[in-house]
Each structure stands twice: as C-alpha cells, then as structure tokens.
Amino acid sequence: MHPNREEILIGRVTDGEASPSDWQELESLAAIDATVWTRLAAAQRRHAELERAVDDALTIAELVEAPEFLADSGVRLSMRWRSYAGWAAAAAVALAWAGASRFNIASGPVGGQMSTLAPVSLMNPDELMNRYLDEGKREGRVLAELPMVMVESRPLADGQGSDVIYLRQVLERVRVQDVYRMGEDDLGRPTPLPVAPRIQPANPDPI
Amino acid sequence: MDPLTQAERAMRGDPEAVRALWETHRRWVAAIVLAHMPRDAELEDLLQEVAVRVVKQVHRVRDPSLVRPWLRSVAINVARTAGRRRKVRMRIVRSGGAAEHEGAHDAPAPLATVEEGRRALAAAHRLRPEYREPLILQCVRGMSYRQIADTLGVPVTTVETRLARARRMLREELEREGISPEGLGA
Numbered sequence: 001m002h003p004n005r006e007e008i009l010i011g012r013v014t015d016g017e018a019s020p021s022d023w024q025e026l027e028s029l030a031a032i033d034a035t036v037w038t039r040l041a042a043a044q045r046r047h048a049e050l051e052r053a054v055d056d057a058l059t060i061a062e063l064v065e066a067p068e069f070l071a072d073s074g075v076r077l078s079m080r081w082r083s084y085a086g087w088a089a090a091a092a093v094a095l096a097w098a099g100a101s102r103f104n105i106a107s108g109p110v111g112g113q114m115s116t117l118a119p120v121s122l123m124n125p126d127e128l129m130n131r132y133l134d135e136g137k138r139e140g141r142v143l144a145e146l147p148m149v150m151v152e153s154r155p156l157a158d159g160q161g162s163d164v165i166y167l168r169q170v171l172e173r174v175r176v177q178d179v180y181r182m183g184e185d186d187l188g189r190p191t192p193l194p195v196a197p198r199i200q201p202a203n204p205d206p207i
Numbered sequence: 208m209d210p211l212t213q214a215e216r217a218m219r220g221d222p223e224a225v226r227a228l229w230e231t232h233r234r235w236v237a238a239i240v241l242a243h244m245p246r247d248a249e250l251e252d253l254l255q256e257v258a259v260r261v262v263k264q265v266h267r268v269r270d271p272s273l274v275r276p277w278l279r280s281v282a283i284n285v286a287r288t289a290g291r292r293r294k295v296r297m298r299i300v301r302s303g304g305a306a307e308h309e310g311a312h313d314a315p316a317p318l319a320t321v322e323e324g325r326r327a328l329a330a331a332h333r334l335r336p337e338y339r340e341p342l343i344l345q346c347v348r349g350m351s352y353r354q355i356a357d358t359l360g361v362p363v364t365t366v367e368t369r370l371a372r373a374r375r376m377l378r379e380e381l382e383r384e385g386i387s388p389e390g391l392g393a
Binding site for chain 1 (some may be wrong): 225226229230233234236237238241250251252254255258259261262321323324325327328331342343345346347348351352367368370371372374375377378
C-alpha cells in the first residue's frame with residue numbers, strides 16, 4: 001500500500017513541487033520504462049479534472065463574507081457576555097412573552113412618532129416587522145437583526161419563481177430581576193433553577 | 208499585513224482584521240468543509256456557519272500561529288454537525304450564482320471534462336478522510352505541500368505519502384466504476 005518512488009515523483013511533478021533532482025530521477029526511471037510518461041500524463045490529466053471540479057465547488061467561497069454585525073461588535077459582545085450567556089439566553093427566552101407585550105404591535109402605535117405611521121391594520125408583514133425593529137431599537141430592546149438563514153427553497157411548479165423558507169433572527173436585550181437557568185430536578189427532569197447570587201455586571205450597560 | 212499580525216489583530220477583536228482573516232483563508236477553509244461535509248449538504252450554507260463562528264470565536268485562539276489549525280477544526284466541526292443533521296436540507300437562493308462570480312473560470316470546460324471532474328470529486332468523497340482532505344486541499348490553487356502540512360498538523364512527507372495513496376485509491380475507485388483509463392486520462 002505504501003506508495004512507490006515513481007508515485008511520489010509523479011505526485012511532485014503534478015503538484016508543481018518537483019525539484020531538478022526529482023525530474024532527473026523521474027527521467028532515469030523513464031529511461032528504463034517509457035510508460036512512466038504515460039502514467040505521468042494520466043495523473044496530470046486526472047488532477048486537472050479534479051482540480052477544476054474542486055475549484056468550481058469552491059468558487060462559492062468568495063461569496064461568503066464575514067457577518068458585518070458580528071465583525072463590528074460581536075467579538076467584544078461575546079467576550080463580555082460569554083460568562084453568563086447561558087442564563088442570559090434562558091432569561092431572554094423565558095421573558096420574551098412578557099417583554100413582547102411592551103411592543104404589542106396589534107394594540108396600536110406606541111409613542112408620538114409612531115402615531116404618524118399608518119395604522120397597523122394597513123401594514124403588510126414587512127412593515128410590521130420593520131416597525132417592531134425600529135420601536136425595539138428606540139427602546140433599547142432590539143440590538144440588531146442578525147443575518148437571515150435560508151432554510152429551504154422549492155421551485156414553484158409553474159416555474160415562475162420559488163418558495164423560500166428562511167429564519168429571521170433578532171438580537172434583543174431585556175432586564176430582569178430574577179434569572180433562571182434550565183437544569184434538572186432530583187429525578188432528572190428539566191426544570192428552571194434560580195441563578196444565585198443575582199448577577200450584577202460591573203458595567204450596567206455593557207453593550 | 209503579514210499573516211501573524213493579521214491573526215493577532217483579529218484575535219483582539221479588530222473588525223477589519225477579522226474580515227481580512229476570513230477573506231485570506233476562506234477558500235481553503237471551504238475545501239476542508241467540502242472534504243468533510245455530507246454529499247447532499249450545501250457548501251455555502253456551511254461556510255456561512257463557519258464564518259459566523261470564526262467572527263464570534265476568533266478571540267478564543269491563544270496563539271496567532273494556531274489560527275490555521277483552529278480554522279480547520281471549526282470547518283470540520285461544522286461539516287460533521289451537518290452530517291448529523293443531514294435530514295434538514297438547507298439551500299441558499301441567490302439571484303446571481305457561482306457561475307456568474309468573477310472568480311469563476313474564464314472559459315467553460317468541455318462538458319465531458321466537467322463530468323469527469325464531477326465523477327472524480329464524487330470518488331474522492333468516498334476515500335477515507337485522511338486521504339480525502341489533503342487531496343482536496345491540494346486542488347486549492349496556490350496551496351503548497353508545506354501549507355497543507357501546516358493546516359493538517361502533519362509533516363510534509365506525510366502529506367506527500369497521503370496524496371500518493373489517495374491518487375492511487377482514486378484511480379482504483381474510478382476503474383471499479385468502469386470508467387476507462389482513457390476517459391479519465393488514467
């Protein structure tokens with residue numbers, strides 16, 4: 001199974017790694033058996049085909065950028081928050097329902113500026129979402145909208161487009177009095193457990 | 208900016224350096240993902256996930272010289288995680304497409320060559336990871352044996368040996384498929 005010398009030399013030549021002495025050695029082998037050149041040509045052709053296939057597949061890499069929001073603030077944010085990210089996430093989930101009531105868009109405009117906007121009933125989902133984000137940012141709850149994650153696309157039967165399913169993620173902050181994390185009770189069942197002592201970050205407004 | 212300085216600044220949270228770090232390495236990182244992902248996964252989706260992790264976690268790297276192996280481990284983790292949840296098909300729709308990107312080849316390859324390349328890549332995916340990975344990395348333009356060795360954390364001689372074995376196994380794999388040596392130049 002161990003590659004022979006000829007395979008190593010052909011590999012070096014194919015990969016552009018051959019030294020002058022490698023070439024000399026290969027020529028010496030070919031002087032005894034001229035089919036070495038045939039095998040070299042075959043290896044080079046196969047490599048070129050594979051390289052092209054890989055290159056085609058990797059072209060997509062140039063389209064993938066570092067996420068802007070995270071690049072600008074995510075590192076600092078994650079360093080500051082990672083020590084208590086677990087409970088923060090749990091708290092955010094637990095309080096999402098309660099917090100959402102403050103932005104109950106179905107209940108009508110909030111604040112003076114919003115009163116100039118169209119009534120909720122006349123807004124389409126995008127306008128409603130944008131309004132949620134704008135209002136959330138104004139009140140300090142919405143920190144940013146993260147890049148969308150596409151889940152699936154299905155071409156329509158009539159060929160006139162596609163159905164696209166995607167995930168929209170909003171980074172939010174809430175302030176709470178009591179924090180819980182998910183743990184297990186004595187029987188191993190999932191249960192919320194209070195986090196004690198109450199966490200008080202040194203900087204009250206870390207983001 | 209030299210690679211170590213770039214890595215160091217990225218680790219300190221410099222957004223520009225993080226961006227530059229990603230752009231410097233994303234092509235070979237994509238090759239790692241390609242080598243380890245399930246065949247039915249979408250490379251772009253996984254690569255985006257890698258990008259997010261890189262941006263969020265690069266500050267955890269302790270030594271700038273370890274950035275390359277760290278990137279590889281992130282790429283492998285993402286690809287393997289995708290393998291475990293392969294039932295969830297993910298696809299990104301873009302208005303353009305890879306073929307329109309300026310990085311695409313200048314001239315289209317003949318169809319036969321394209322098909323042969325696909326078969327070779329499919330056969331490469333059937334090799335064991337320790338052979339598949341250097342083989343695909345070697346196809347990333349500009350990657351030397353030394354860089355592949357640094358990425359994989361093995362000596363250059365090991366890279367050479369694995370590549371030679373991989374090529375032999377690839378040839379045998381294609382011959383088993385009944386593809387004539389002439390058809391693939393073997």
